[in-house]
Amino acid sequence: VELELDLRHAVADGALSVAFQPIVDIPTGRPAGVEALLRWDRPLLGPVSPVRFVPLLEETGLVTVVGMQVLRESVAQLARWRAEGVVDETFFMSVNVSPRQLLDAGFPDAVAQVLAEAGVEGRALLLEITESSMVQEDELTLKVLYGLRALGCGLAVDDFGTGYSALSYLRRFPVTRVKVDRSFVDGMCEDPSDAALVRAVEAMSRALGLSVTAEGVETAEQRDALHELGVRYGQGWLWGRPEPAERCAVLLRTAR
Numbered sequence: 001v002e003l004e005l006d007l008r009h010a011v012a013d014g015a016l017s018v019a020f021q022p023i024v025d026i027p028t029g030r031p032a033g034v035e036a037l038l039r040w041d042r043p044l045l046g047p048v049s050p051v052r053f054v055p056l057l058e059e060t061g062l063v064t065v066v067g068m069q070v071l072r073e074s075v076a077q078l079a080r081w082r083a084e085g086v087v088d089e090t091f092f093m094s095v096n097v098s099p100r101q102l103l104d105a106g107f108p109d110a111v112a113q114v115l116a117e118a119g120v121e122g123r124a125l126l127l128e129i130t131e132s133s134m135v136q137e138d139e140l141t142l143k144v145l146y147g148l149r150a151l152g153c154g155l156a157v158d159d160f161g162t163g164y165s166a167l168s169y170l171r172r173f174p175v176t177r178v179k180v181d182r183s184f185v186d187g188m189c190e191d192p193s194d195a196a197l198v199r200a201v202e203a204m205s206r207a208l209g210l211s212v213t214a215e216g217v218e219t220a221e222q223r224d225a226l227h228e229l230g231v232r233y234g235q236g237w238l239w240g241r242p243e244p245a246e247r248c249a250v251l252l253r254t255a256r
């Protein structure tokens with residue numbers, strides 16, 4: 001309860017920030033995009049994990065307001081990086097979207113407005129949705145997702161393989177990418193069944209025309225194993241941690 005109060009103040013004071021983590025094209029080793037990740041650093045008390053405060057944002061409904069702030073800030077950051085020559089037009093910004101945001105029929109229009117304000121095309125924006133957004137086979141969610149696709153935005157299924165994983169939703173929902181959960185990447189060099197799962201997700205995605213990003217890549221051995229399996233994109237500490245925009249930009253400039 002105390003945390004919730006602090007969070008309300010943090011939101012009101014604009015005390016939440018956004019960190020950026022590179023998503024790398026594995027064959028070339030070059031950053032292809034970044035994921036925007038919300039951060040909350042409490043004065044005196046230090047950082048609070050999003051695993052704790054994102055659910056609070058969702059329960060309180062604050063996630064719709066904060067979600068739009070993250071989106072606006074991230075798209076504006078992409079426009080700045082383009083203007084500064086840090087990234088090119090193909091570089092994408094990936095932003096997390098909570099199930100609740102997808103139940104707002106006005107969300108695609110709001111996204112369109114954010115993009116227009118920054119002068120960024122929809123195809124440069126990737127929205128990460130969770131499997132839980134798709135278990136409720138909600139007409140409204142579907143309509144919103146199609147609205148986002150109509151803007152040119154990509155749709156990635158986050159933490160793929162950890163949720164309900166009804167594969168039929170990959171057919172029903174207009175997704176363009178899956179993000180293989182880091183628990184599978186973690187074990188893939190030791191546990192043959194984890195490697196088999198990553199291989200299967202890659203093959204299935206290829207057949208369906210979906211891109212794949214592997215999350216939580218920490219070692220060169222994991223990167224090489226992913227490369228061998230044909231996984232195109234990777235994200236993880238091997239290439240960079242989530243960092244404030246200025247620090248991330250240094251990494252993007254040097255890794256180009």
Ligand code: G
Nearest residue numbers: 036037038050051054067070096097098158
């Ligand atoms: O990397 P990290 O520990 O920061 O992220 C933990 C979780 O918080 C992830 O599942 C991530 O999807 C979620 N998260 C981070 N930023 C956002 C955000 O802006 N919106 C939503 N809805 N979830 C986020």
Ligand code: G
Nearest residue numbers: 096158159215216217218235236237238242
């Ligand atoms: O949205 P999502 O649940 O995918 O959020 C990504 C989470 O994974 C964030 O909490 C981020 O800090 C974390 N993360 C990113 N790269 C790595 C990594 O290489 N190792 C570990 N352990 N965590 C990572």
Ligand code: NA
Nearest residue numbers: 035096128158
């Ligand atoms: Na994510």
Ligand code: MN
Nearest residue numbers: 158159179215
């Ligand atoms: Mn994830």
